[in-house]
Amino acid sequence: MSVESRRRIALITGGSGFFGAHLARLLLQHDYEVRVLDLRDLEDAGLKRTVRFFRGDVLDSAVVDLAVAGARHVFHIAAALPICRDRKALFRTNVQGTRTVLETAWRRGVEKVVHISSSAVYLGEDSSMPINESTPPSPVGDYGKSKLEAERICAEFRRKGLALNILRPRTLVGAGRLGIFQILFDWILKGKRVYTLGRGDNLFQLLSPEDLARACLLAVTSPGARSEDFCLGTDRFATVAEDLTALLRYAHTASRLYPLPVALSSTVLSLLDTLNLSPLTDWHYKTPHKHFYFDITKARDVLGFVPTDSNAEMLIKSYAWYVANYKNCARRYGTTHRDSVRQRLLSLLSAVS
Numbered sequence: 001m002s003v004e005s006r007r008r009i010a011l012i013t014g015g016s017g018f019f020g021a022h023l024a025r026l027l028l029q030h031d032y033e034v035r036v037l038d039l040r041d042l043e044d045a046g047l048k049r050t051v052r053f054f055r056g057d058v059l060d061s062a063v064v065d066l067a068v069a070g071a072r073h074v075f076h077i078a079a080a081l082p083i084c085r086d087r088k089a090l091f092r093t094n095v096q097g098t099r100t101v102l103e104t105a106w107r108r109g110v111e112k113v114v115h116i117s118s119s120a121v122y123l124g125e126d127s128s129m130p131i132n133e134s135t136p137p138s139p140v141g142d143y144g145k146s147k148l149e150a151e152r153i154c155a156e157f158r159r160k161g162l163a164l165n166i167l168r169p170r171t172l173v174g175a176g177r178l179g180i181f182q183i184l185f186d187w188i189l190k191g192k193r194v195y196t197l198g199r200g201d202n203l204f205q206l207l208s209p210e211d212l213a214r215a216c217l218l219a220v221t222s223p224g225a226r227s228e229d230f231c232l233g234t235d236r237f238a239t240v241a242e243d244l245t246a247l248l249r250y251a252h253t254a255s256r257l258y259p260l261p262v263a264l265s266s267t268v269l270s271l272l273d274t275l276n277l278s279p280l281t282d283w284h285y286k287t288p289h290k291h292f293y294f295d296i297t298k299a300r301d302v303l304g305f306v307p308t309d310s311n312a313e314m315l316i317k318s319y320a321w322y323v324a325n326y327k328n329c330a331r332r333y334g335t336t337h338r339d340s341v342r343q344r345l346l347s348l349l350s351a352v353s
Helices: 018-029 045-050 061-068 087-107 141-159 181-189 209-221 240-251 262-274 282-286 297-303 311-324 344-350
Strands: 009-013 033-038 052-055 073-076 112-116 164-169 194-197 229-232 257-260
Touching: 009 018, 009 061, 018 033, 018 045, 018 209, 033 061, 052 061, 061 087, 073 087, 087 112, 087 141, 112 141, 112 209, 141 164, 141 282, 164 209, 181 194, 181 240, 181 311, 194 240, 194 262, 209 229, 209 297, 229 297, 240 257, 240 311, 257 262, 262 282
Parallel strands: 009 033, 009 073, 033 052, 073 112, 112 164, 164 229, 194 257
Antiparallel strands: none
């Protein structure tokens, strides 16, 4: 198949998820023929009519081969997330699944793969801010370790000649985002206390799905992108307390910020995590009280990446969507960013008004 015939075919693994839908819409706007490989159905009626859907697991080499065949670009998004609480699933999907996708892309002659990694490969005890592409990885928990191992597989296929970009986004927040953020939005909607680990005076960067989607497109259209790694985040962020205060001001409920002591709270949350009595994993209670932000200079200079959404704007947009879709969100539980989570013993905290 000629390069010309591949020009507008793009595959998104995990394309039915929260971010995948944003990316699919952007690619369609740029005249791509979009394919989605996922275990779950597409929810968006418009996408159902306009993308070619392959139901399957990234571990299934046969369905991956069908989905990749003829594609010029592959955006590898599919991943198991920390809230799945299953170490084997994390490494199976995030590591072996990545190998299956890259092996197929290399064999099928795909022109460029964009691999979505995670900021969880960073933030060890000695990480200094800001983090950039040369910062040594120091993952927190099994999720971060699995994503770092997936990056090592990416490096292996780069040596074989596969053109591949690794994008490391900060936490994604925007319309349609649930997961752990659903707990925050639920408590605000009900006027409950909003807790921070520590005083919330740490700088904590986010990224919108729309901005990450634009970075993905730039990765396959910018001549300088080649096989490079990029750290991505907004350039407009404040402290945790300041950004949450902006959200509370918008929500206009009875919710107020309530700081918790870091050491005691982390110990309690760790115990609840061990006993499987909380949806929060180590990534969620070992990082939110620390400064955590990227230097995005390389993405600006090489890709021309310019983020458009601030932390506060992302949080407000996401909360507004949650309020508008509350009835559907409240009864949909799962382990992806488009699902609500069961609060378990954390619900006792929400009982304190």
